[in-house]
Amino acid sequence: MIVWLIGLSGAGKTTVGTRLAARLREESANLVYLDGDLLREVWGGALSHDVAGREVNAERISRLCRMLDRQGVHVVAAVLSIFPRWRAWNRENLSDYFEVFLDVPMDVVVERDTRGxxxxxxxxxxxxxxxxxxxxxxxxxxxxVLDSSGRDGTPDELVERIVAALTARVTT
Ligand SMILES: Nc1ncnc2c1ncn2[C@@H]1O[C@H](COP(=O)(O)OP(=O)(O)OP(=O)(O)O)[C@@H](O)[C@H]1O
Ligand SMILES: [Mg+2]
Structure with missing residues (x-):
């Protein structure tokens, strides 16, 4: 299972993703949390933040997910993910791919401005x-799709919404 969290900077991918990973590990320790930012460091920190650098990062993360997926490792990935092409690749190449969009109004993330x-x-x-x-x-x-401005709940409540959706999907 690959849970892929998408959203703007400040949308709450890391906040929700780390808590979701901890929550899912209660059921299976066989889970890796991947964060787009942390992976930039894993690759050696040489990638730019322009569109070209972001696409290299996106491709590497997707391919890493496939490697883990093929070994039966679950993944929670928190990635800004601006490339429809790589999202489509994910759906085609990853088993049990579940995409969560943390949709938040631009003015909320500008107000948060977590990174300045x-x-x-x-x-x-x-x-x-x-x-x-x-x-x-x-x-x-x-x-x-969850609104992470607070309208759909606190980060912990969003985690529970995701867990509920994952559970519902497995049983249908
Ligand atoms: N309901 C909510 N859901 C998620 N985050 C929230 C919520 N309410 C407030 N926040 C806050 O919004 C901020 C989200 O920042 P976070 O670093 O998780 O975003 P991010 O999507 O990982 O951004 P980046 O792409 O820059 O890494 C945190 O400070 C978090 O506490
Ligand atoms: Mg983050």
């Missing part, structure tokens, strides 16, 4: 920011 990126981008001091100068194509066919 949006303010800098809006002030013209930072480029390559998704949602500002790099477009964010909304996922076309996610398995679950």
């Amino acid at each position: 990126l949006y303010r800098a981008a809006l002030d013209g001091e930072q480029s390559d920011v998704v949602g500002v100068d790099i477009p964010f194509p909304r996922p076309e066919d996610p398995d679950l």
Whole structure:
């Protein structure tokens, strides 16, 4: 099973993803948490944040997921994921792929500005920011959409919503 969390910077991928991984590990320890940012460091930190660098990162993460998937390892992946092509690849190549879109209004993530990126981008001091100068194509066919502005609940409540959706899917 691959649970793929998509959302803008500040949408809560890491917050929800780490808690979801801990929650799912209560049932099976056979699970790896992959975070797009941490993987950049794993690859050696040389990738840029422009569209080309992001695509290399996206491809590597998807292919790593396939390797783990083939060995029966579950994955929770938290990835900004702006490439419809790699999302489609995931659905085709990963078994039991479950895509969760943390949909949050742009003004909420700008207000959170967890990395200081949006303010800098809006002030013209930072480029390559998704949602500002790099477009964010909304996922076309996610398995679950949750509003992570607080409207659909706290991060822990969102985790429970995802677990419930995963359980419902297994039993149908
Ligand atoms: N309902 C909510 N769901 C998720 N996050 C929330 C919610 N309410 C507040 N937050 C806060 O929003 C922030 C989300 O930041 P987080 O680093 O998880 O985002 P991210 O999607 O991983 O961003 P990045 O792509 O920059 O790594 C956290 O500070 C979190 O506590
Ligand atoms: Mg993150």
